[in-house]
Amino acid sequence: MILDVDIRHRQGAFTLQARFQSEGKLTALFGPSGSGKTTLVNAVSGLIRPDHGRIVAQGRVLLDTSQGAFVPKHRRRIGYVFQEGRLFPHLNVRQNLLFGRWFTPRRERKAGFDRVVALLGIGHLLDRRPSTLSGGEKQRVAMGRALLSDPHLLLMDEPLASLDEARKAEIYPYIERLRDEGGVPIVLVSHSVAEIARLATSIVVLSDGQVVASGPASEILRHTGLFRQPGPVEAGALIEGRVVQHEEAFELTVVQTRAGTLTVPRLDYPVGTPLRVRLRARDIILSVKPPEGLSALNVLRGQVSCTGEAHGPSIDVILDCEGEALVARVTRKSVEELDLVPGRTVHAIIKSIAFDPEALGGSGFVNMRDMND
Structure with a gap:
């Protein structure tokens, strides 16, 4: 078990009562502002001392x-990346990165400097000062500094919240690489469904200081009623696939999944790359007959498993498409x-342009080498 939390803590008028376990490479803490996400990561990091309970990370x-046990924050071996990079302005990037080394005894240092720099793509930035970096570059350096402290766990408190869409698109692949190749489990705080759909391998949903759901990302994201911020329509199914072809003439990419073949907007991933694809409930149309003469390129055949939560006049229909669960809102x-x-046999119809590009990313389910020398 990577993380086992069972705590209760009162802070002013707010009470956090959180209980969950996670074995995921990247555990996302999701919920609206004021739900207790930051209080929870601060408890894990040791920045606050909960009134009651138990926290175990990596068996420790x-x-x-x-x-009466409480490990102080400086002895927890936990890396923390904040919304802002919080880099030292008087040090260059190399010096900021090496600062992380001070927190780890020399004999326990495992993360290789060159490997971390290559993992985050920051080799060309080493001699620059933080004031000359973009927001995305600052966050990548902050991640590198945290990794070079050889943490047992990496906490990231909404690291993309202050970035515009272009900078988010720049940094997503690096967080995916940390998740898949970094060798350090990550806890990511987020209030973006697209963000957690792209990055998370497991999800903990918080509301008013309570954990209302937790489990694998593919399971939690099916329950659209859990994601009413920014709206229930933003949830849907998460399925795995692999890039099999690029149709350059049409700027499209073909992805093979267990549920069938999907055509999505052109992705900058080589053929063979494992992917995760989010299919939003609102973007799926159902037909009980094989559709003909449609402009939609994606049609997946499946069977109705059950109906889920109702939302006014709409209801969620859960489908089984060759073992993959899809959600359609009709x-x-x-x-x-x-x-x-x-x-009942049905055909799920999805437009290629309906795919959320922010939530198309590396699968996070493939075993890759770690970052150690």
């Missing part, structure tokens, strides 16, 4: 109030008129 007890009237009962 960091807090156990029943035993009207209750359509469910009745099309007789969408469990076992």
